[in-house]
Amino acid sequence: MGTERINDTRRNFLRKSAMLAGTLLATSVTKPFTAVIFAANQPDKTKPWYGIGIDIEKCIGCGNCAKACKLENDVPKEPFYFRSWVEQYAIKNDGTVKVESPNGGIDGFTQTVAAEDIFKTFFVPKMCNHCAKSPCTQVCPVGATYESPEGIALVDDKYCIGCRYCIQACPYGCRYLHPVKNTVDKCTLCYHRIKKGLSPACVEVCPTGARIYGDLNDKEGLLNKFLKEHHCHVLKPNLNTGSKLFYNGLSAEVR
Amino acid sequence: MPPQLKTLLPLLAVFICIFLVARHFLIPESFGKYGHYRADSMDETAAIPINYVGKEACAECHDTETAKLASDLHSVLSCEICHGPGALHVADAEKGILLKPGTREFCGTCHSINPARRTEVINQIDTKEHHPEKDNCIDCHNPHAVWELKE
Amino acid sequence: MEHLYEMLKQVDGYIYPNEIELHWGILIVLYPYITGLVAGAFILASLERVFKIKVLRPTYHLALLTALSFLIVAILPLVTHLGHPFRAYEIMTTPQVGSAMAIFGFVYLWYLMVVLLLEIWFDYRHDLVVWADQSKGFKRRIYKILTLGVTDISPKALAWDEKLGYIVTVIGIPSAFLLHGYVGFIFGSIKANPWWSTVLMPVIFLLSAMVSGIALVMFLYMIISWIRKVKIDMACLDEIGKFLFMVLILDFTLESLDQVHRIYEAEESFEILHMLVNGKLNITLFVFQGLMGTIIPLVILGLFRMYLPKEKIRIPMYFLVSNLVLFGVFFMRWNVVIGGQLFSKSFLGFTSFKLGMIGAEGFLMALVWMIMPFLILSFILWLVPPWKKHSE
Numbered sequence: 001m002g003t004e005r006i007n008d009t010r011r012n013f014l015r016k017s018a019m020l021a022g023t024l025l026a027t028s029v030t031k032p033f034t035a036v037i038f039a040a041n042q043p044d045k046t047k048p049w050y051g052i053g054i055d056i057e058k059c060i061g062c063g064n065c066a067k068a069c070k071l072e073n074d075v076p077k078e079p080f081y082f083r084s085w086v087e088q089y090a091i092k093n094d095g096t097v098k099v100e101s102p103n104g105g106i107d108g109f110t111q112t113v114a115a116e117d118i119f120k121t122f123f124v125p126k127m128c129n130h131c132a133k134s135p136c137t138q139v140c141p142v143g144a145t146y147e148s149p150e151g152i153a154l155v156d157d158k159y160c161i162g163c164r165y166c167i168q169a170c171p172y173g174c175r176y177l178h179p180v181k182n183t184v185d186k187c188t189l190c191y192h193r194i195k196k197g198l199s200p201a202c203v204e205v206c207p208t209g210a211r212i213y214g215d216l217n218d219k220e221g222l223l224n225k226f227l228k229e230h231h232c233h234v235l236k237p238n239l240n241t242g243s244k245l246f247y248n249g250l251s252a253e254v255r
Numbered sequence: 256m257p258p259q260l261k262t263l264l265p266l267l268a269v270f271i272c273i274f275l276v277a278r279h280f281l282i283p284e285s286f287g288k289y290g291h292y293r294a295d296s297m298d299e300t301a302a303i304p305i306n307y308v309g310k311e312a313c314a315e316c317h318d319t320e321t322a323k324l325a326s327d328l329h330s331v332l333s334c335e336i337c338h339g340p341g342a343l344h345v346a347d348a349e350k351g352i353l354l355k356p357g358t359r360e361f362c363g364t365c366h367s368i369n370p371a372r373r374t375e376v377i378n379q380i381d382t383k384e385h386h387p388e389k390d391n392c393i394d395c396h397n398p399h400a401v402w403e404l405k406e
Numbered sequence: 407m408e409h410l411y412e413m414l415k416q417v418d419g420y421i422y423p424n425e426i427e428l429h430w431g432i433l434i435v436l437y438p439y440i441t442g443l444v445a446g447a448f449i450l451a452s453l454e455r456v457f458k459i460k461v462l463r464p465t466y467h468l469a470l471l472t473a474l475s476f477l478i479v480a481i482l483p484l485v486t487h488l489g490h491p492f493r494a495y496e497i498m499t500t501p502q503v504g505s506a507m508a509i510f511g512f513v514y515l516w517y518l519m520v521v522l523l524l525e526i527w528f529d530y531r532h533d534l535v536v537w538a539d540q541s542k543g544f545k546r547r548i549y550k551i552l553t554l555g556v557t558d559i560s561p562k563a564l565a566w567d568e569k570l571g572y573i574v575t576v577i578g579i580p581s582a583f584l585l586h587g588y589v590g591f592i593f594g595s596i597k598a599n600p601w602w603s604t605v606l607m608p609v610i611f612l613l614s615a616m617v618s619g620i621a622l623v624m625f626l627y628m629i630i631s632w633i634r635k636v637k638i639d640m641a642c643l644d645e646i647g648k649f650l651f652m653v654l655i656l657d658f659t660l661e662s663l664d665q666v667h668r669i670y671e672a673e674e675s676f677e678i679l680h681m682l683v684n685g686k687l688n689i690t691l692f693v694f695q696g697l698m699g700t701i702i703p704l705v706i707l708g709l710f711r712m713y714l715p716k717e718k719i720r721i722p723m724y725f726l727v728s729n730l731v732l733f734g735v736f737f738m739r740w741n742v743v744i745g746g747q748l749f750s751k752s753f754l755g756f757t758s759f760k761l762g763m764i765g766a767e768g769f770l771m772a773l774v775w776m777i778m779p780f781l782i783l784s785f786i787l788w789l790v791p792p793w794k795k796h797s798e
Contacts, residue, residue, distance in 0.1 A: 057373060057376070058373075058376050060365055060372045060373075060376055060377050061369065061371055061372060062364045062365045063364065064336050064364075068307060068335070068340070071306055071307075071339070071340050072305070072306045072307050072340065073303075078410070079414065079423060080410050080414075080423065080424065080426045080427055081423075081424065082423045082424055085422075085423050087420075088371055089371075090371070097754065098420075099420035099752070099754055100420065101420070101423055104423050107364075108360075108363065108364035108367070109369060109371070110367070110369070111369045111370055111371060115370060118370055121369075121370050121371040122371050123371050123372075126422070135596075135597060135598055138504045138505065139504070139505045139506065139507065139595075139596070140502055140505055141496075141497050141501060141502055141505040141507040141508040141510070142493075142496040142497055142500055142501070142502060142508070143286070143290075143291040143292045143293075143500050143502045144292070144496075145292075146290055146291065146292035147290075148289075148297055149289055149290075154296065154297065154300055156292060156293050156296035157296075158293070158296065158299070159283070159292075159293055159296065159493070159496065160489070160490070160493075161488050161489065161490050161491075161493040161494060161496060161497070162488045162489015162490050162493075163487075163488055163489075163507065164429040164430065164489070165505070165507050165592075167424075167429050168429065168430065168596055168598070168599060168746075168747075169596050169597075169598055170598060170751075171597070171598035171751055172422070172751070173421075173422030173423075173424050173425050173750070173751050173752070174422075174424065175424065176424040176427070177427070177429060177489060181489075182489030182490060183489055183490065184489075188300055191297070191300045191301055191303075192300060192301050192302065192303035192304070192305060193305055193307075195301040196301075196305065198305065198307075198309065201306070201307045204307055204309060204333055204335075205307065205333050205335060205336050207331055207332050207333075207336060207365060208331065208376050208377065209331065238674070239597055239598065255751075255752045255753055255754065257563065257566035257570065258556050258558045258563050258566070259528070259531070259556050259563070259566055259567065259570060260570075261556075262554050262555060262556050263524075263554075266554070270519075274498070277499075278498070278499045281495060281496075281499045282499050282500055286500060291500070291502050291503075
């Protein structure tokens with residue numbers, strides 16, 4: 001009787017430790033994948049974790065952000081390459097939506113819908129959302145685009161092979177193939193500026209303060225204040241991209 | 256062991272070895288320091304020179320204009336909105352030519368009437384109908400202190 | 407860049423400014439098409455070997471060699487399409503595990519080196535040794551090299567060939583599924599694109615791959631028999647026709663299911679996809695892919711199940727069917743790859759795609775990539791003709 005029980009516990013012990021080892025093995029195998037799925041939050045709370053806030057109510061559609069972005073970052077001047085652009089939405093009384101962005105808004109806008117047809121109209125500045133669960137960096141086959149420790153999606157133009165998979169994977173259309181470099185190019189949140197303590201060029205030139213950028217880890221910071229005081233939305237929340245570009249006053253029609 | 260495998264297995268081993276050696280030399284040095292990417296590329300991106308220098312830099316030499324701008328409603332504007340990126344000019348004032356636009360189109364990018372613009376945020380005028388007696392906006396308004404009207 | 411200005415004028419509705427340029431053109435249409443042919447041809451070959459469907463014997467080697475010659479080419483349009491083709495090795499040295507594309511290099515190499523080449527090698531080793539003895543000069547040297555120095559043709563060694571070859575084929579079936587299912591996953595996993603993003607995508611890709619691969623072998627078998635002036639084995643052809651019919655039904659069912667599901671769920675993207683399907687993809691989807699590539703072959707093959715006409719009618723009919731299917735599956739790839747990029751991710755408009763004649767992404771280049779595997783196949787058939795095999 002006694003020995004049997006001992007045997008039994010021993011067997012149990014063996015079984016348990018085998019199970020434990022198995023789980024450990026399984027988790028270590030799946031770990032790289034869970035990292036892909038759950039990498040939503042900045043692990044190191046002491047370092048900055050950048051986000052952007054845009055107040056649609058304040059935007060006057062002057063296009064200076066798009067213009068400054070091109071001049072600051074040497075983006076090709078042709079109207080097919082934008083790191084940042086502005087859209088003019090006009091929702092007509094009959095419910096149809098008209099969106100325009102001539103040359104990304106750099107040359108300014110004119111309202112093309114007759115005033116009496118307009119139900120409402122507004123500007124939506126667009127740029128990289130610097131998603132926390134970036135669908136674009138997820139698909140890069142070689143690790144040439146990545147999320148920096150500060151939460152900024154960057155492209156390594158010396159390593160990019162130009163397969164353009166990330167362009168397909170970005171739901172917001174924020175990436176393009178640089179026609180000269182033949183590598184993918186995108187908003188860096190003016191990484192070269194914020195590292196020097198300056199604000200991104202688009203934020204710098206905005207005449208109405210419609211753009212805010214800041215550290216999401218800094219609970220007293222400008223961006224968190226903005227998020228607290230306004231009801232903000234992100235674009236395409238259904239895709240669960242973990243977007244860190246927050247809009248105040250975002251209309252449901254905006255995609 | 257079958258004779259086929261006696262040849263194939265060493266061949267496979269050679270392939271794998273060549274691959275591993277090649278891989279060792281082909282992976283950039285800083286790759287994988289923080290994550291699956293070349294850590295140096297962040298420093299390279301950070302090292303790009305800036306073009307927009309900001310108001311403070313202009314203030315060093317143009318204190319009158321800066322003070323003027325701060326005195327009125329255009330105080331919210333950056334000098335470089337109108338004058339263009341100033342890094343070159345700051346480095347060499349003679350060379351870096353800056354823009355000085357004061358035309359109706361230019362001021363109109365912000366001030367022309369558009370229902371998408373809120374009047375609370377910015378006052379709008381019809382750029383064609385508003386005081387058509389002068390060609391350019393700056394013929395009346397001082398761009399730096401907008402309510403300083405020339406007559 | 408002129409063509410982009412041209413396209414700017416043809417934009418319909420609103421698209422994000424970066425979306426004017428279509429990033430994946432005809433070369434990326436060819437990539438799933440060609441890999442599909444490979445996977446399909448291989449699966450047909452394994453039907454004979456693993457599932458012991460002996461009537462298919464006349465096409466067994468042909469199917470394998472076809473798979474090989476198409477696989478060699480499959481990677482080329484992909485690499486030339488890259489912005490930096492010389493950096494392509496990075497996909498092997500630093501594959502990013504989160505990416506569906508990253509393992510491509512390994513899957514490809516595995517399939518080429520471990521599955522196809524090995525299976526063919528085991529299959530031909532005996533003949534290579536014999537041929538090396540019989541021929542002289544250049545050809546003899548090639549045969550010698552191809553044996554890799556394993557010249558033992560004792561019955562024991564030959565039995566090993568058979569056994570190892572069988573094992574490789576068994577491994578090869580899931581590998582072929584992997585190779586092509588995975589190509590489907592590259593598209594199916596892009597949540598940003600509602601036209602691509604469906605769990606069924608890998609399965610649909612796989613089934614259409616089998617359809618196209620089987621049709622290709624059918625087509626080649628008829629052509630080669632005609633060139634060699636030998637009689638077509640009708641039992642074999644009918645059997646291939648039967649399998650084609652079966653897989654075609656499955657393929658058609660699943661693709662229809664996918665569409666029905668989209669229509670019934672009618673998600674956010676439904677309106678734009680509805681416009682896409684009825685507008686820009688109208689002809690390529692309904693006429694080329696649906697009617698010509700699926701319905702007509704289904705009807706013909708279905709009729710053959712009920713009533714088998716004389717050989718004289720069946721042969722041209724099979725010829726027609728195989729061509730139609732190959733044509734249809736090409737447009738299936740087209741509709742996926744190009745179609746998925748024609749509408750804006752803002753769901754508010756369309757860009758357009760114009761296939762140029764010249765240039766690395768042009769029609770002529772695509773044609774070259776499409777003809778190349780046939781040239782390689784002719785060379786391989788000349789070098790190691792299955793009909794001269796010692797063991798047959």
